Amino acid sequence: MADVPSTEAPPTNVEDNTVDIADDEESKEILLMKQRVEEMEREAKKLRELQAAAEAGSEADENGTQESEEDKAASDTRSVYVGNVDYAATPEEIQVHFQACGVINRVTIICDKFTGHPKGYAYVEFAEPEHVDAAVALDNSLFRGRLIKVTAKRTNIPGYNRGRAYCLLVATAQPAAYPFSKTALTPPLPKQPISPGLRQGKGLVEYLHKTLPTPEKKALLQKFFSRRSNKQLQPGSIVTVLQDQAPTQFTGVLIAMRRRGQATSFRLRNVLQRTGVEMQFFVNSPSLKEIKLVRPPPGGRMRRAKLFYLRDAPDKMSMLAGGKK
The missing domain is CATH 2.30.30.790 (SH3 type barrels.)
Known part of the structure; x- marks a missing residue:
């Protein structure tokens, strides 16, 4: 009896391919989720590190702020405000003007934060608070053709005028000459009388060398x-x-x-x-x-x-x- 070929169609792998594709999509989603979770964990770790660093820095800033505020308050008691200052004035010239009042630690000229040009006033810090009274005595004195205003510097209130930045022209104070003081009216030197010998011509050449221009x-x-x-x-x-x-x-x-x-x-x-x-x-x-x-x-x-x-x-x-x- 002859074999008759089967007319049934061979089985296909359509269902298997469909299952494989679905598994691949699920595995990709799982991988993406794992990657997102890892990124979130890394970000959370960075945030914890930044928060810890910020807390440590804030504690250090509080300690430093307390010290700096004390230093600023002490320096304010030794400083004076100088107003109506010529715009072309230098810290060295201001230092010379106030030198006789006492030892100067620093001269600060306040400048505009945008243009960098001086605003027309400055601060002078002395080594001792006792020198402030002598500096205030120079109020309405003439400096570079202007009558300057000199007052004791007030202590700045924290947060007052916040956001107004400025640049500084600072000169370290060095001993220099002083242009003006209360003792400006010094008595003239007494005139030396002409000796009888000079009237007779003795020592005339030496006398002329001292007196002629x-x-x-x-x-x-x-x-x-x-x-x-x-x-x-x-x-x-x-x-x-x-x-x-x-x-x-x-x-x-x-x-x-x-x-x-x-x-x-x-x-x-x-x-x-x-x-x-x-x-x-x-x-x-x-x-x-x-x-x-x-x-x-x-x-x-x-x-x-x-x-x-x-x-x-x-x-x-x-x-x-x-x-x-």
């Missing part, structure tokens, strides 16, 4: 006091004088001149704690080292040759010092 003094006379000079000093000018003796530096308004050859002299006026102080300088004096013209008078020239009326007109004195006629 030096080449440097002749240059000052020719530059600032000759009527033919283009740089001659005019009444109303802001002038700075450097000396070998105290005050080593003095700045004031030129109120009078007296042209008398080698006896030429001029008078400067400044304001100290609303009290006018004047000094008369002799160009040929051995103690006088240098004369600097800070600023000419407003408009180039004043109407009067003698400005003694400024003694009774403090408002006009302030306007003249500020460059207003």
Whole structure:
């Protein structure tokens, strides 16, 4: 009997393939879930580490803040506020202005945080709180042609004006000369009488070497006091004088001149704690080292040759010092 081939179709693996695909999809989802769980665990671990570090840093900051606040309060008791400061002033110049008040630790000029330009005020920190009173006595004194405002620095309240940043120009204080003090009116040295021998001609050459102007003094006379000079000093000018003796530096308004050859002299006026102080300088004096013209008078020239009326007109004195006629 002959074999008859079966007409049934061979079994297919459709169901098996479907099951395999479903298993693969489930395994991929499980892997993705495991990866997400691992990422979440890593993030949680990082957060715990950051939180621990932040707590440790906050404790250290609290300790440091307490110490810094105490240091700031102590430094505020030794500091003064200086207002109406010239924008071109340097910490070194401010240091020179306050040097005679006491030892200075630091001079700080406050600047704008966007432009970096000075705001027109500064702080001066002294080594001892006792020096603050001497510095406050310089209120309304003349500095770079301006009457500055000097007051004791107040202690800043935490959180007050928060967010206002500023940049600092800081200069470490070094001993320097002082331009102005209460002892500015020093009595003149007594004149030495001419000896009988000198009247007879004995020691005349040595006497002339001591009294005749030096080449440097002749240059000052020719530059600032000759009527033919283009740089001659005019009444109303802001002038700075450097000396070998105290005050080593003095700045004031030129109120009078007296042209008398080698006896030429001029008078400067400044304001100290609303009290006018004047000094008369002799160009040929051995103690006088240098004369600097800070600023000419407003408009180039004043109407009067003698400005003694400024003694009774403090408002006009302030306007003249500020460059207003």
